[in-house]
Amino acid sequence: MTKRGWTKLLLWVGLVVIAFALPTILRRDPYWLTVFCLLAINTLLVSSLRSVTLINEISLGQVGFAVIGAYAHAALMMKAHIPFWPSLILSSLFSALIALAVAYPFLKVKGIYFSILTLLTAETFRLVAYYWTSMTGGSLGLTGVPGPGKQQVPFVGEVNFDRPANYYYIAVGVVLVALLILYWLERAYISFQWRAIRDDNLLAGAVGINVIGYKTINFVIAAFMAGLSGALFASYQHNLSPDTTSRFGVSMSIYLLVYMVVGGKDYFVGPLMGTTVLMLIAEATRSSQQYQPMITGAIAILVILFLPMGLVGIPKQVRSWRRVKRLRAAGVDGVNPAGKEGKA
Amino acid sequence: MSSLDLWLQATVNGIALGWLYVLMALGLTLILSIMGILQLAHGEIYMLGAYAVHYLVGRGLGLYPAIATSMFIMAVLGIILERGLFRPRSGREVVLCSIVISTGLTLILTSAIVVIFGLYTKSLPLLATGSVEIFGAAVPKDRILAIGFSVLALVLLYLFLKKTRLGLAMIASAQNREGSFLKGINPNRMSMAAMAIGCALAALAGALAGAILQLQPYMGALPMIKGLVIIVLGGLGSIPGALIGGLILGLIDGIVPVFFSPAVASVGPLVVVILVLLFRPKGLLGHD
Amino acid sequence: MSLLEASQVCKNFGGLAAVNKVDLVVEEGEIVGLIGPNGAGKSTLLNLIDGTLRVSSGRIVFRGHDITRYSPHRRARLGIARVFQKNALFRSMTVLENVLAGSYLRTDHGPLAALTRTLDKVRKDPGLLDRCHELLELVGLTDRTHELCVNLPHGSQRELCVAVALASNPTLLLLDEPLTGMNAEETASMIRIIKEINRTRGTTVLVVEHNVRAVLGLCARAVVLNYGQKLVEGSPRECVTDPAVIEAYLGTDADVA
Structure with a gap:
């Protein structure tokens, strides 16, 4: 393995260790574990959004697939009495299936049209949840979504995973596995096709890449991950509400985008970084809660204007500023400060 | 009230709201086609326009002068936003930038309004009191006025775009940004004009909506989404397209719930949009 | 025929x-x-x-x-391969990567293979690399293999376009x-x-x-x-x-x- 490869492996191991040591560090404080549990669930949702940017599209519909995952999970557990784990997988698959059904028209269009369509989709799914009272509890919301319940864990014995401090392990474990899968995809050969499509979809088609097909695979996987995040959320929160201002409203789609951009959309850890920083800022400013969206919005605008590579990209950004400065000092004008340099 | 009355009232309400959505769509389509960006804070401009009227009326201004002032303020705000935030920067992804900036703006504007005016709903004075008889049923005058103002705004916009130099330059810029640049049209000025007009239209729509319905900080999301749907249906950059898109959306919103449950009806717009995009990817009146 | x-x-x-x-x-x-x-x-x-x-x-x-x-x-x-009028290239990629991407049809590209094989493995396939270098030699770009394609002058970009198109044989x-x-x-x-x-x-x-x-x-x-x-x-x-x-x-x- 290369030096870079080892560093990355080390980072992964570090992440896993920190994630599972956190309860001990926090002395099993239920409040903070709840926060970090939601943080993990959100990171997965933001990562699913980032995954779609690999085909150069901005999906404002990940929340919609989370809605499907959440309500499907609730219905499977409450109505069909399917146990937690199969239900988690089935509801995510259901979300992926819906994505597959709509993928063709969605991926035929590009850019702004794609974003509009996905935004409309998220809103549509929310409205369906709002009006389909018999299935979703309608506007009053759905209460009593069960968690994993008591389960046998080897060497530990029976654990009640419905307690927030214990559900943390399940959420974090599932999210880490999901992130590993997404990470694998970015190292797999398929990522090269996505990149080709992102760079030039006409040329990608001309060299034989099935553009719609590969975009569909990307979109469906992202929907699966969003659905999984929704299902995890359902068992975490135990009640679901399809209100505009709830987690499933348009504003959540906005927050996801902001988390991603602040972290750095070109980096795999960008979503984790952005979600962590912004959610912790939100926690720190809890006393002035009504100003929170304002702070978040301002951060988003400042980051996209002045740090387009996000927080993770700061070192690279600084290097590119230095380079521009050096070139300017050397009397070269009109250099491109975007930071794309050749490996010459 | 007879059932005919109720039916007619619902129809007039629907038409009035439909026209407001068309106003939103017109602003969005100008901004989208001329600037090439997705301005997701357009709904918040609409909301802000309504609250500006509310504030001005509270300071003792008459409703109509207040609406005009609000439109003017929003137009200026539009120009400031274009210059300060939305003007494309080199080496950035335009679509992503515009989406993030406008969503950030959405968060800032809504929470600012929540902080200043609170979460509770506010109301504006009525545009007019009383009602007129149409086909033997009483239709409130304010609805008719709202429709009238919307149509008037549309006609003025149409004349502006077709008859004035600036309007024609804007159309040229919307159809072909680079081409019109080569012909000596300054794209930045076109963008500023588009934002100014778009924001003024949104302010008008918001004020009218505030007068017929109510004001609340999250009132902008729905009309913005409706406006986007209208654009996709009708075709980007087309005024007749926006009208047809608005008509279709109005029909879906009005008729589908009569025959289906609301859960099914809420899928209606998405299905129609998908069908239109499958068979006419550029919208009904958009050209290849 | x-x-x-x-x-x-x-x-x-x-x-x-x-x-x-x-x-x-x-x-x-x-x-x-x-x-x-x-x-x-x-x-x-x-x-x-x-x-x-x-x-x-x-x-x-x-x-x-x-x-x-x-x-x-x-x-x-x-x-059928195509060279477009404008210099259509995979803009984020190096010269060699462009030709690799063009070789898509010459690699094992079933969906399953694309999901389970790593990109590094495909990149290090000696047969594939030989073919790519051969093509770069044909168009005279061997000395710029690892440069970003957008940094090439217009004429070389055009030649790279041809190499990308030829990569699918x-x-x-x-x-x-x-x-x-x-x-x-x-x-x-x-x-x-x-x-x-x-x-x-x-x-x-x-x-x-x-x-x-x-x-x-x-x-x-x-x-x-x-x-x-x-x-x-x-x-x-x-x-x-x-x-x-x-x-x-x-x-x-x-x-x-």
Whole structure:
């Protein structure tokens, strides 16, 4: 393995260790574990959004697939009495299936049209949840979504995973596995096709890449991950509400985008970084809660204007500023400060 | 009230709201086609326009002068936003930038309004009191006025775009940004004009909506989404397209719930949009 | 059987017929030139052949397959490659990566393989790398393998485009104005490359070109389009001396005759 490869492996191991040591560090404080549990669930949702940017599209519909995952999970557990784990997988698959059904028209269009369509989709799914009272509890919301319940864990014995401090392990474990899968995809050969499509979809088609097909695979996987995040959320929160201002409203789609951009959309850890920083800022400013969206919005605008590579990209950004400065000092004008340099 | 009355009232309400959505769509389509960006804070401009009227009326201004002032303020705000935030920067992804900036703006504007005016709903004075008889049923005058103002705004916009130099330059810029640049049209000025007009239209729509319905900080999301749907249906950059898109959306919103449950009806717009995009990817009146 | 047979091909944009009832036959191993004044429908015809656009009516047969309704990637699979008019490259990639991406069809690319094999493994496949380097040698870019493609000068980018298109080992290569914006030296080198491709690999070439002199030197056969219709077909010399062609070009390109 290369030096870079080892560093990355080390980072992964570090992440896993920190994630599972956190309860001990926090002395099993239920409040903070709840926060970090939601943080993990959100990171997965933001990562699913980032995954779609690999085909150069901005999906404002990940929340919609989370809605499907959440309500499907609730219905499977409450109505069909399917146990937690199969239900988690089935509801995510259901979300992926819906994505597959709509993928063709969605991926035929590009850019702004794609974003509009996905935004409309998220809103549509929310409205369906709002009006389909018999299935979703309608506007009053759905209460009593069960968690994993008591389960046998080897060497530990029976654990009640419905307690927030214990559900943390399940959420974090599932999210880490999901992130590993997404990470694998970015190292797999398929990522090269996505990149080709992102760079030039006409040329990608001309060299034989099935553009719609590969975009569909990307979109469906992202929907699966969003659905999984929704299902995890359902068992975490135990009640679901399809209100505009709830987690499933348009504003959540906005927050996801902001988390991603602040972290750095070109980096795999960008979503984790952005979600962590912004959610912790939100926690720190809890006393002035009504100003929170304002702070978040301002951060988003400042980051996209002045740090387009996000927080993770700061070192690279600084290097590119230095380079521009050096070139300017050397009397070269009109250099491109975007930071794309050749490996010459 | 007879059932005919109720039916007619619902129809007039629907038409009035439909026209407001068309106003939103017109602003969005100008901004989208001329600037090439997705301005997701357009709904918040609409909301802000309504609250500006509310504030001005509270300071003792008459409703109509207040609406005009609000439109003017929003137009200026539009120009400031274009210059300060939305003007494309080199080496950035335009679509992503515009989406993030406008969503950030959405968060800032809504929470600012929540902080200043609170979460509770506010109301504006009525545009007019009383009602007129149409086909033997009483239709409130304010609805008719709202429709009238919307149509008037549309006609003025149409004349502006077709008859004035600036309007024609804007159309040229919307159809072909680079081409019109080569012909000596300054794209930045076109963008500023588009934002100014778009924001003024949104302010008008918001004020009218505030007068017929109510004001609340999250009132902008729905009309913005409706406006986007209208654009996709009708075709980007087309005024007749926006009208047809608005008509279709109005029909879906009005008729589908009569025959289906609301859960099914809420899928209606998405299905129609998908069908239109499958068979006419550029919208009904958009050209290849 | 001919390699490519397009019969009565039409393409309308709105009410305008960009290509109108064109018949075009390309035999295996030929270099065919497609010429005509601006807006004659040459690029549109190429777009119809490679599937970027669908015909309004007419039929296209390639190697015995009716490909009229095929999408671009299915046509690529049958052996059609395309070099676009603008320098279409995978802009975030290096020179070598571009050729690797172009080699997509020559790799194990089933969805399962694409999901389970790592990109590094594909990149280090010696057979594949050899083929890529061979192509880069052909177009003379061996010393710039690891540079970002966008940093190359225009002429080299154009040559890289050809290498990317060749990477799938096509039977038919469609070139859309390969010589635009090139200086005399670059032009000569590109003509040499095209001839070499045709000679050593037996690749059939259909080339759209403005530079009529270059077409004269390159092609054995030429087809002249004007206003979306086929005007003349024959040896390039015959074509450019044809009175109808001279009339079509008059005022636009006076040095033809």
